[in-house]
Amino acid sequence: MLNFRNFPCRKTLLAVAFAGGTSLALISLPAHADNIQDAQRFLKQGQHSQALEQVDKFLSGKPKDAQGRFLKGLILTEMGKTNDAVGIFTKLTEDYPELPEPYNNLAVIYAQQKQYDKAKQALEMAIRTHPSYATAHENLGDIYARLASQAYDKALQLDKGNASAQSKLAMIRDLMGSRPAAKPAAVKPVAAEVKVAETRPVETKPVATPEPKPVAPAPVATAPAPLAVAPTPAAATPAKPAVEAKPAAEQKPAGDANVEVAKAVASWASAWSKKDVKDYLAHYAKDFKTPDGESRSAWESERNKRIARPSSIQVSIENMRVTLNGADRATAKFRQHYKAGSFKASTSKILEMVRNDGKWLIQQEKIGN
Amino acid sequence: MFKALRARFIPFILAFCVTAAVAAGGPRYTDSGPEPLLANVLAQIEANKWEAALRQTEDLLKAYPNFRLAHLIKGDLLLARTKQLKAFGEGGTLAAGDKVADLRDEALARLKAYKSKPNGDYVPRYLLQMQADQKYAVVVDTQKARLYVYQNDKGTPRFVADYYISHGKLGDAKLKEGDKKTPIGVYHVTSSLPRQKLTDFYGSGAFPINYPNEWDKRQGRNGHGIWLHGTPSDTFSRPPKASDGCVVLANQDLDALSKNLQVGLTPVIISNSIEWLSLDDWQAERQSLLTMINEWREDWESRDTDRYARHYSKKFQSDGQGQQAWIEQKRRINAAKSWIKVATGDISMFRNPGKEEYVVVTFDQDYRSSNLSNLMKKRQYWIKEDGRWKIAFEGAA
Numbered sequence: 001m002l003n004f005r006n007f008p009c010r011k012t013l014l015a016v017a018f019a020g021g022t023s024l025a026l027i028s029l030p031a032h033a034d035n036i037q038d039a040q041r042f043l044k045q046g047q048h049s050q051a052l053e054q055v056d057k058f059l060s061g062k063p064k065d066a067q068g069r070f071l072k073g074l075i076l077t078e079m080g081k082t083n084d085a086v087g088i089f090t091k092l093t094e095d096y097p098e099l100p101e102p103y104n105n106l107a108v109i110y111a112q113q114k115q116y117d118k119a120k121q122a123l124e125m126a127i128r129t130h131p132s133y134a135t136a137h138e139n140l141g142d143i144y145a146r147l148a149s150q151a152y153d154k155a156l157q158l159d160k161g162n163a164s165a166q167s168k169l170a171m172i173r174d175l176m177g178s179r180p181a182a183k184p185a186a187v188k189p190v191a192a193e194v195k196v197a198e199t200r201p202v203e204t205k206p207v208a209t210p211e212p213k214p215v216a217p218a219p220v221a222t223a224p225a226p227l228a229v230a231p232t233p234a235a236a237t238p239a240k241p242a243v244e245a246k247p248a249a250e251q252k253p254a255g256d257a258n259v260e261v262a263k264a265v266a267s268w269a270s271a272w273s274k275k276d277v278k279d280y281l282a283h284y285a286k287d288f289k290t291p292d293g294e295s296r297s298a299w300e301s302e303r304n305k306r307i308a309r310p311s312s313i314q315v316s317i318e319n320m321r322v323t324l325n326g327a328d329r330a331t332a333k334f335r336q337h338y339k340a341g342s343f344k345a346s347t348s349k350i351l352e353m354v355r356n357d358g359k360w361l362i363q364q365e366k367i368g369n
Numbered sequence: 370m371f372k373a374l375r376a377r378f379i380p381f382i383l384a385f386c387v388t389a390a391v392a393a394g395g396p397r398y399t400d401s402g403p404e405p406l407l408a409n410v411l412a413q414i415e416a417n418k419w420e421a422a423l424r425q426t427e428d429l430l431k432a433y434p435n436f437r438l439a440h441l442i443k444g445d446l447l448l449a450r451t452k453q454l455k456a457f458g459e460g461g462t463l464a465a466g467d468k469v470a471d472l473r474d475e476a477l478a479r480l481k482a483y484k485s486k487p488n489g490d491y492v493p494r495y496l497l498q499m500q501a502d503q504k505y506a507v508v509v510d511t512q513k514a515r516l517y518v519y520q521n522d523k524g525t526p527r528f529v530a531d532y533y534i535s536h537g538k539l540g541d542a543k544l545k546e547g548d549k550k551t552p553i554g555v556y557h558v559t560s561s562l563p564r565q566k567l568t569d570f571y572g573s574g575a576f577p578i579n580y581p582n583e584w585d586k587r588q589g590r591n592g593h594g595i596w597l598h599g600t601p602s603d604t605f606s607r608p609p610k611a612s613d614g615c616v617v618l619a620n621q622d623l624d625a626l627s628k629n630l631q632v633g634l635t636p637v638i639i640s641n642s643i644e645w646l647s648l649d650d651w652q653a654e655r656q657s658l659l660t661m662i663n664e665w666r667e668d669w670e671s672r673d674t675d676r677y678a679r680h681y682s683k684k685f686q687s688d689g690q691g692q693q694a695w696i697e698q699k700r701r702i703n704a705a706k707s708w709i710k711v712a713t714g715d716i717s718m719f720r721n722p723g724k725e726e727y728v729v730v731t732f733d734q735d736y737r738s739s740n741l742s743n744l745m746k747k748r749q750y751w752i753k754e755d756g757r758w759k760i761a762f763e764g765a766a
């Protein structure tokens with residue numbers, strides 16, 4: 001099953017591309033998987049020509065394969081052959097208009113070329129295919145901000161001679177520029193995190209259809225992930241259904257524990273609403289699985305930024321259902337209503353909770369359907 | 370996603386206060402400027418139609434690529450998608466707060482003017498009478514940042530066009546050189562300076578006017594170089610208060626206007642805030658003054674100097690002569706004549722805007738008498754004194 005829109009929400013444009021690539025890997029033929037994985041490894045190591053060689057080998061056998069072509073687009077982008085990369089991604093959008101990733105990556109390249117209008121169009125297409133594709137929304141936000149900045153420059157004649165104006169704008173640009181998203185340089189390290197090795201043994205299933213099946217349109221009802229906050233969606237279908245399927249556990253008189261979990265979640269939402277980052281982060285377990293597998297400190301600093309940015313945040317919780325899995329584990333499912341300023345989004349959330357020293361903490365945070 | 374954006378612009382629109390549903394039902398004129406599009410954009414914003422607003426803003430920029438106000442609105446429309454905006458031009462305020470304020474003023478001025486297009490049944494009080502060969506008259510309203518063009522339709526002024534303008538940085542009612550103010554008064558175009566003779570700053574051309582006029586000089590006002598002119602090539606329009614005293618139009622507006630300007634003829638009346646008269650009231654005011662002028666002419670012909678003298682103000686000044694000296698001289702001259710015939714033709718009468726109540730009257734004077742005849746263009750300044758129109762200045766035009 002293709003589940004792009006639920007793919008880990010990365011800030012890095014190309015990183016998502018990689019993530020998307022990874023998910024595409026799930027459905028590629030195992031026969032050719034070696035080439036693909038080699039190509040990915042080479043790319044990760046910065047050995048672009050070898051990566052290209054491998055992916056070309058793969059594509060010679062399966063010239064239509066979406067994942068291979070996608071990977072080739074990434075490699076070419078890395079090699080600075082942006083025109084070729086644009087060609088590949090564009091063709092992918094034509095052959096697989098339901099995939100948001102090629103659009104997204106086209107947008108990244110366009111944005112790097114300062115063709116913000118084209119970038120905007122591409123991202124809008126990505127969102128049209130997958131209305132809740134958080135990264136595209138986030139990137140689109142960036143593009144809007146850049147376009148806005150251009151418009152302001154023109155409006156206010158903030159030319160190079162205007163030192164004060166420039167330095168202030170440069171600061172804003174830098175803030176955005178410092179997000180790994182826009183900097184090609186930042187792409188590599190993140191790309192290196194592609195967890196092929198990690199995911200493969202668990203999830204690779206030989207699937208008969210090598211080509212992506214027409215993906216059912218994403219449910220539009222799912223509100224888009226808020227731009228201002230990374231809701232850190234994880235794979236929608238929990239990798240281990242075991243977590244869910246334990247109705248037996250509920251036989252225990254666990255009313256107290258249920259209440260405790262609910263309280264912990266409410267307290268988490270309240271800390272978030274108060275923009276109390278310290279308190280908010282204190283609700284996460286030490287072994288919290290960061291959504292992209294990034295380091296705890298990287299994730300924390302990102303959360304910090306995102307919570308600080310909006311002038312106000314309101315998070316409320318509706319329809320909470322708590323399932324206990326033994327004495328120290330629980331799953332909390334609920335509808336999360338997020339409001340930052342006048343921006344609103346509603347999402348289904350699943351929190352995997354663990355009890356540590358009598359305190360319920362979040363071990364994993366997912367977006368549900 | 371766009372649903373979520375809804376309320377974002379509301380505060381900015383409220384701050385705007387002039388909403389854009391303007392001119393919806395009112396009379397339609399030849400709207401050549403950006404105001405109709407601009408008004409539409411704001412109407413869309415108010416209706417929470419962001420996409421449409423952005424599209425129309427882009428249309429606006431296609432038509433007016435250097436329209437900074439439109440760029441600012443575009444910036445807002447884009448930025449509003451990433452964060453909540455509390456103020457107009459918010460994304461630019463940090464870097465250039467005063468410039469944003471200027472653009473906001475421009476937006477307000479343009480929309481207000483668009484909303485209150487002149488009613489066809491009303492005319493600016495100042496255009497009491499145009500000469501037959503004055504095809505057009507120009508009336509400026511500094512408060513509204515607007516210039517109105519009137520066509521001389523067999524003596525009746527008919528509104529034909531209006532344009533956004535900028536005036537002095539420090540406002541109007543110019544007194545002296547360098548005060549960065551625009552004069553208030555009755556002037557006319559004195560020459561035409563083509564683009565080639567000017568730096569880019571003046572845009573597509575310039576039309577100097579005769580500030581300081583006789584009245585200004587009498588009041589001790591000085592300064593020079595008050596022009597109507599265009600904008601630099603990278604600028605569509607400037608803020609409402611931007612010049613050193615000149616009246617500045619967008620180049621395309623100046624080009625359109627210049628077709629109607631007659632050097633040495635076209636009146637340029639600059640007011641702080643135009644007073645409008647219904648055509649009936651205008652007719653009455655005009656008639657009463659024409660009657661006074663006719664009485665003055667008849668009294669002059671009568672050679673009864675006392676009757677003639679009642680038309681002259683205590684404040685009269687001409688060539689260094691006060692009222693007494695003027696009258697005594699006339700008395701001596703009239704005594705030597707057996708008859709006088711005075712004909713006035715092609716009269717123009719323009720009322721001064723503002724506090725000083727006077728009318729600039731210009732006409733062809735055909736003077737014949739038993740011992741002397743001459744033909745001249747005469748100019749008089751009539752003021753209200755003790756409830757009557759009287760002459761405060763008289764001389765060759």
